[in-house]
Amino acid sequence: MSTAFTVVIPARYASSRLPGKPLQDIAGKPMIRHVWERACRSAAQRVVVATDDERILKACQDFGADAVLTHVEHNSGTDRLAEVAHALRLSSDAIVVNVQGDEPLIPPAVINQVAGNLAAHPEAAIATLAEPLEQVEALFNPNVVKVLTDINGFALTFSRAPLPWARDEFGNEPSALPAGVPYRRHIGIYAYRAGFLADFVAWGPCWLENTECLEQLRALWHGKRIHVDDAVEPPPAGVDTPEDLVRVRGLLGAPA
Template sequence: MNTKASDTALVLIPARMASTRLPEKPLADINGLPMIVQVARRAREADVGRVVVAVDDQRVFDTVAAAGFEVVMTRGDHQSGSDRIFEAVQAVDPQGRAQFIINVQGDLPTIEPEVVRASLRPLENPQVDIATLTVEISDAHEKTSPHVVKIVGSPVSETRLKALYFTRATAPYGEGPLYHHIGLYTYRRMALEKFVSLKPSVLEMREKLEQLRALEAGMRIDAEIVHSIPLGVDTPADLEKARTIMAARHR
């Protein structure tokens, strides 16, 4: 990208209160700060563009605003984070200044700023519609776990794959590395507009993986290979891990 990313990128952090495994997840305390504020801090440290949190609850709105971050209220009936960020984009940037939309999930409090920055790199290729991240799997259990989404991709460089498929199965078959997909996406603005206009696809519904909708529609997704997996906080046990990680960093 010839233009400085921070001039054209918008980081959006969707936050939902409706979590059954970890009630009121965005407000969970992590080392003295609500989780959603920790995520916003990591996004700001990445220094790639304007940071906005998209929420569906007044308490979260007030918490984020009190911490000094920009926040926008969105509808509570969205079926996906992509729909929520598209509503947020329209609300906070109606002039269309932001050409790259980075979707950082609101439950990644330990994400490293460099990982956020890495998500922009595949869009240096104008043929790429959506960029995401991946890491080589080293744990044998993860290779067969349906909870670990794998990316089947064709290498386009030493640090990048062109996505051919995403699956919960162990794939591809045979000798060679397997890659764990990290669900952080950076969209070209027009690609996000196209994506949210599409109906759920057959493979998306079968695998329960939203990104397959884009591939089935002929959109190109490239994945930058990184070296760490950000901890997604979904359970009380995950929350304790995040607290431990953040405490260690603070020390």
């Protein structure tokens, strides 16, 4: 039996590295439309864009998306999702999938996967995904978030730092990853239950979340469990910078 869920796509206009990011043109469409179309190809019962900007709202309405205007002042995309879940009057056990608005190449299969994983793990507050990390440069890149899980697939922690630290191998500048250590990169897609989203907002940010700039650490700080599985189809990297935009335009057949 398929899992019932709603996709919410947070889309902010402000971005320090790429202002107006959701409206950047890719192959004749705004980026947010590519994300929305891929989410619509998932098994979601509803796909909603949540934005803080009238320009994004109008663009979404012009191509037929279900879009809502949210408050500007949100600490995270999860806080924005909580506002939408409340506005849609979702039941406390309804599953909501957070698909980032800068992921125009997100595979629909991973959207279905993360929703199904949460449904299959009632003890988890959040489900998310990862993929094997195979380059030492990525391990030491703070923009690549690392995740460490226990034997049952539940997150122990997330960090921008190399995790775990191979004491003997990393004494000098490493040229390769140590053998036998399953390093994993976190993929930023999440599934939650609507009731948990309300709790998440009520808690407010914690010092650990603020230090790493990783909002999922708020859940771990409050003792909640996060289930992590390897993505059935690892998504290409999203769009954070002008260089990323050029790359994605090339992949989608648009001029750079």
